[in-house]
Amino acid sequence: MTHFQLLVIGGGNAGLSAAAHLLLKAPKTTVGIVEPSEKHYYQPAWTLVGGGAFDVKKTERNEADFIPNGAEWIKGAAATFQPETNAVTLTDGRVITYDQLLVCPGIQLDWGAVKGLPAALGHDGVSSNYSHAFAPYTWQLIKGLKKGRAIFHNPHTPVKCGGAPHKIMYMAADHWRKQGVLKDIDIQYWSGAGKLFAVPHYEKTLLKVVERGGIKLNFMWRLEEIDGPAKRARFVGFGEANKEEERWVEYDMIHVTPPQSAPDFIKKSPLANAAGWVDVDKHTLRHNKYPNVWSIGDAAALPTSKTGAAIRKQTPTVVNNILATMANKAMPASYNGYTSCPLVTGYGKLVLAEFDYDNKPQETFPFDQSKERWSMYQLKREVLPRMYWNFILRGKAQG
Numbered sequence: 439m440t441h442f443q444l445l446v447i448g449g450g451n452a453g454l455s456a457a458a459h460l461l462l463k464a465p466k467t468t469v470g471i472v473e474p475s476e477k478h479y480y481q482p483a484w485t486l487v488g489g490g491a492f493d494v495k496k497t498e499r500n501e502a503d504f505i506p507n508g509a510e511w512i513k514g515a516a517a518t519f520q521p522e523t524n525a526v527t528l529t530d531g532r533v534i535t536y537d538q539l540l541v542c543p544g545i546q547l548d549w550g551a552v553k554g555l556p557a558a559l560g561h562d563g564v565s566s567n568y569s570h571a572f573a574p575y576t577w578q579l580i581k582g583l584k585k586g587r588a589i590f591h592n593p594h595t596p597v598k599c600g601g602a603p604h605k606i607m608y609m610a611a612d613h614w615r616k617q618g619v620l621k622d623i624d625i626q627y628w629s630g631a632g633k634l635f636a637v638p639h640y641e642k643t644l645l646k647v648v649e650r651g652g653i654k655l656n657f658m659w660r661l662e663e664i665d666g667p668a669k670r671a672r673f674v675g676f677g678e679a680n681k682e683e684e685r686w687v688e689y690d691m692i693h694v695t696p697p698q699s700a701p702d703f704i705k706k707s708p709l710a711n712a713a714g715w716v717d718v719d720k721h722t723l724r725h726n727k728y729p730n731v732w733s734i735g736d737a738a739a740l741p742t743s744k745t746g747a748a749i750r751k752q753t754p755t756v757v758n759n760i761l762a763t764m765a766n767k768a769m770p771a772s773y774n775g776y777t778s779c780p781l782v783t784g785y786g787k788l789v790l791a792e793f794d795y796d797n798k799p800q801e802t803f804p805f806d807q808s809k810e811r812w813s814m815y816q817l818k819r820e821v822l823p824r825m826y827w828n829f830i831l832r833g834k835a836q837g
Contacts, residue, residue, distance in 0.1 A: 439510060442470040444760065445526060445536035446509075447516050449473025449501055451830070452542035452735030452749045458506035458833025460757045467764075469509040470534060472516055472526070476501055479570055480826050482746060485602050485782060486819060488567040488576030488693070489609035496823070497570065504831045516543065519707045521728040538730050538760050541709060541716050543701050545598050545736035545744060551697040558666030563691040567606055579691040580610045585622035586690030589671060593697040594630025594660045598736050598744040601779040601791070603695040604634065604644070611651030612784035625653045626687070628673055630660050636743075639799050640781065640791040643808050647783045659685075661694065700737050715739035720795065721772040723756040730763070732756050740775070742795055747778030750830060776800050780818045788815040 444460060446453045449471050457469050478501045486492035505511045514528040525535045547568060549556050558564040565576040580588075588610060592603035607627060614620040627634075627648075634648065634655065635641040648655060658677030665671070671692055675683040699705070705714035709731060716733035717726050720740050725731035734752040736744040755771040762769050775795025782788050787810040792800045801807045807814070829835035 439468065439470065440533065441468075441535045442510070443468045443537045443764065444470075444540060445534055445538070446471045446540045446542065447526065448541070448543040448735070448737075449475065449478070449505070449511070450542065450544045450735070451746050451826075452544070452753070453540070454478075454504050454506065454831045455749065455833055456540060456542065456734060456753045456757055457509050458831065459753050460760065460833070461506050461508045462833050463757065464761055465508055467508075469506075470512050470536075471505060471509050472512045472514055472528065472534070473501060474513060474515040478504055478831075480823055482599065482780075482818070482826075483823055484567045484570065484573040485599075485605045485609070487573040488565070488580075488606045489613070489782070489785070490577040490581060491609075491785065491819065494570065494574050499827065506833065515703075517703055519709055521708055521731055524730065536730075538764060539732065540756065540760070541704070541731065541733040541737065542735040543704065543737050545596075545698045546701045548595075548697045548699055552661050552694065553663040554666060555664045555694060555696070558664045559694075562666035563669055563689060564664060564666055564694060565691070566694045566696065567602060568696055576606060576693055579693075580613055583614070583623060583691055584617075584619050587624040587626065587688065589626050589628060589687065589689045589692040591661050591671075591692065591694050592627070592629035592631060593695050594676070595697045595699060596744060597695055597698045599779070600743045600745075601635070601781045603629070603693075605782040606693055607653065608647050608651065608781075608783045609785065611647075611653065612787075615651070616785075620652065625651055626656060627653055628656045628659050628661065628671075628687070630658065630676075632657055632677070635781075635791070637791060637793050637797045637799065639793075640779075640789055640808050643789050643810065644781065644783070647810075664692070664694070704737055709733075711739050713739065720775065722759055722769050723752060723773060724759060724763075724769070732760060740773075742775040743777040743779060745777050745779060746826070746830070747792070748776065750835060751776040753833075774800075780814065780822070782815065782818065783810050786812045786815050788818055790814045790817070
């Protein structure tokens with residue numbers, strides 16, 4: 439088939455869960471999912487993999503096993519959009535047409551934006567939990583370090599799972615404390631952001647965790663270069679106090695979070711805003727120019743943290759609004775920016791941050807979630823992975 443009532447670009451969390459949720463509500467809808475990857479990954483567990491607390495093999499499944507019943511998997515990648523004619527052209531030249539288009543290809547990891555990073559990854563003390571291939575190496579570095587300097591980096595761009603760049607730092611500090619070597623390790627956090635966490639309700643706890651680990655915080659720095667053989671990193675400041683200042687910092691290990699952006703084919707498309715993201719209304723999730731185009735997930739121009747929890751709340755909104763539009767009815771649903779960051783602060787310790795567009799807490803449980811809790815750590819390690827594979831991707835956990 440080359441025409442669908444709903445064409446979905448991207449078979450990640452957003453694309454699969456939205457397609458499945460819609461088909462549960464309207465099973466006769468013709469749905470196509472454009473996705474090139476044979477494998478599907480549960481990426482939130484990669485932090486735990488990097489901390490030696492989760493088996494990386496358990497984060498990988500076959501994409502084919504999660505294509506919802508009633509949907510057609512179009513193995514390929516989108517190249518260009520022709521919204522005036524309701525068409526998408528794939529990289530192999532195929533043209534697919536649609537009544538409604540849902541764009542959710544995820545975020546692009548720009549490894550090459552840091553000079554020397556691609557060549558250094560996986561050796562010379564350079565790792566990243568943002569890669570299935572390198573997350574296990576993070577654990578090798580952490581458990582192997584007895585003294586020296588450990589750098590944990592957060593880029594100057596939006597990223598998926600905004601807590602991940604520092605969660606691994608807290609786990610590392612906890613491990614080194616338990617090994618009795620924390621006093622011999624200089625932990626430094628170098629970030630392109632202006633603060634540790636955007637929501638004060640949760641940041642106050644994280645700052646105590648930082649103090650507990652003796653971690654030195656450096657804000658408004660952009661990582662420009664990794665010199666792997668020399669084990670040093672070059673940072674350039676861009677804040678008022680450090681503008682254009684340049685520093686080479688030596689390390690024994692460095693955990694890098696790559697700069698991230700909308701995928702190139704989105705940036706170049708008529709669907710993008712000036713910053714490159716899919717230009718949708720932040721409440722209805724409908725495109726601001728093309729009324730039959732929608733977007734959720736990391737590629738959407740939504741001013742909230744890019745997390746799986748955000749997708750879980752965006753999904754019923756976009757599905758209900760798409761179905762209403764198809765029936766020529768008013769859109770019934772609105773998304774308030776809800777997102778969640780399960781912030782691991784050590785082994786058996788987690789702060790469950792939940793908040794909306796206004797950075798106001800939107801907590802699920804009847805207790806203060808800004809406190810570190812063993813129960814919330816178990817939620818992340820044991821409950822959420824099962825929920826993801828068995829319910830979220832099946833369209834049964836939205837709302």
